[in-house]
Amino acid sequence: MNTETTSKDNGQLNGFTNEAIGDDHLFTSLDTPMKANAFDMSNEEKKKRISILFSEIMDVMGLDLTDDSLQGTPDRVAKMYIEEIFSGLDPKNKPKMALFENKYQYNQMLVEKNITFYSNCEHHFVPIIGKAHIAYKSSGKVIGLSKLNRIVQYYAKRPQVQERLTNQIANELKSVLETEDVAVIIDAKHLCVSSRGVQDDTSTTITTFYGGEFNNASKILELQNYLNK
Numbered sequence: 535m536n537t538e539t540t541s542k543d544n545g546q547l548n549g550f551t552n553e554a555i556g557d558d559h560l561f562t563s564l565d566t567p568m569k570a571n572a573f574d575m576s577n578e579e580k581k582k583r584i585s586i587l588f589s590e591i592m593d594v595m596g597l598d599l600t601d602d603s604l605q606g607t608p609d610r611v612a613k614m615y616i617e618e619i620f621s622g623l624d625p626k627n628k629p630k631m632a633l634f635e636n637k638y639q640y641n642q643m644l645v646e647k648n649i650t651f652y653s654n655c656e657h658h659f660v661p662i663i664g665k666a667h668i669a670y671k672s673s674g675k676v677i678g679l680s681k682l683n684r685i686v687q688y689y690a691k692r693p694q695v696q697e698r699l700t701n702q703i704a705n706e707l708k709s710v711l712e713t714e715d716v717a718v719i720i721d722a723k724h725l726c727v728s729s730r731g732v733q734d735d736t737s738t739t740i741t742t743f744y745g746g747e748f749n750n751a752s753k754i755l756e757l758q759n760y761l762n763k
């Protein structure tokens with residue numbers, strides 16, 4: 535059994551123990567923390583291992599795994615983790631980006647709003663459901679609109695915290711579009727806040743990234759106006 539731990543200072547983060555942090559969602563880095571050998575194991579092997587380990591969790595909780603309704607659950611969870619909700623951990627699944635010349639010489643902001651995504655909180659492994667709004671100003675290159683959506687979905691399909699998701703999407707856009715002029719706004723509901731913990735069903739969390747020309751009061755106002763339409 536692999537007992538490797540990712541924390542370097544006796545399970546403490548910023549001087550706090552995990553117990554003291556509790557439900558406060560601190561995170562450590564912009565990159566999703568991954569082991570160096572994360573992809574040594576094949577996806578088939580990962581699914582087998584997860585299925586075995588998940589059936590153990592169910593067994594410990596006292597569930598009867600011989601029941602017709604439950605016996606397929608470990609395999610279903612394993613397949614869902616690797617092929618669907620955490621598929622964005624694997625760089626092989628990163629969307630391929632084709633850049634096009636900006637033939638129309640459109641040089642104002644482009645806004646793609648209300649991109650629905652489903653992610654999962656890395657502290658509780660329960661869903662984060664939200665909408666991402668993306669804006670950029672072309673540097674002379676453009677990408678297909680569906681690619682903006684695909685970038686959001688790729689980074690959402692990881693265990694996440696919303697701040698990191700926002701910045702990972704912004705960084706990818708900057709690199710693909712070869713410009714600093716990108717903005718990302720995410721408005722999301724965290725089920726670890728609503729379905730458990732403080733059980734607040736009405737709050738949502740908003741995070742923003744305003745880069746280059748977007749880091750300017752009048753541009754932010756213009757963008758907010760489009761989003762409020």
Ligand SMILES: [Zn+2]
Nearest residue numbers: 655657658726
């Ligand atoms: Zn959480």
